[in-house]
Amino acid sequence: MAKSKLLSMHNVGIVVESLDEAISFFTELGLKLEGRGNVEGEWAGRVTGLGAQKVEIAMMVTPDGHSRLELSRFLTPSTISDHRNAPVNALGYLRVMFNVENIDEMVTRLSKHGAQLVGEVVQYEDVYRLCYIRGIEGILIGLAEEIGNK
Template sequence: MAITLENVGIAVRDLEAAISFFTDLGLTVVGRDTVSGEWTETAVGLDGNHAHIAMLQTPDGGGRLELFEYVHPEAIETEPTLPHEIGMHRVAFSVDDLDEALEVAARHGCRPLRGVANYRDVYRLTYLRGPSGILVMLAEELRKD
């Protein structure tokens, strides 16, 4: 059986703010829609499911994020995930310039949780809180062969 990762879905409180954050980091919007009706209730398992969605893609085409903002039922605010909690954890991106990526994130009010780390002189990396409290890892490879 062949398998391919299609996308990672993330519920957000403000779709436009999330799109702005991720497109400023370099992703591209490849589709937008509003979904509702029986098919989406069946697929998602949620009565009255109605959401605005956007599909974003990395420049290499290999990674996709589906962002969705619920119209109905009303979105439930939760505490942001902590790095050591079980469950959906974070979304990670490789960047060619971590400092530039952090400048972009800062324009959206997003800063590293603690700082930038050096992993064995292979990567500089950090975790930050993106829009809607999304945990985002940014990593720059140091050994570029």
């Protein structure tokens, strides 16, 4: 029997309070809303271990179609903890990083949606310009502009 292998990463899940605001923010970043709906029922509770649940989700996809964010808003059960403003050295989920064309312009655009630089935009050798921002609801996002091939 052949050994099972990883095929691809399907999505990263992020729980939010306002699905509409999160969709707006990630649309400004350049992702496209692929679909939106509710997830509920006995099967869903078995997957998550939460039992009875009702979750509103939105699937956002990157322009290349290869990466997705699943934004979730729990209707039941309610959320029980909040890690959104954890520092970058906290254990667990850290951030999602996106490649962008013009990091300065992107930071300016996202700041109009409440995003704030965590530190500053820095250059790593002659390869990337990088930064972390706190986006909608304090979610940590990384931005990377490739400069080595320009």
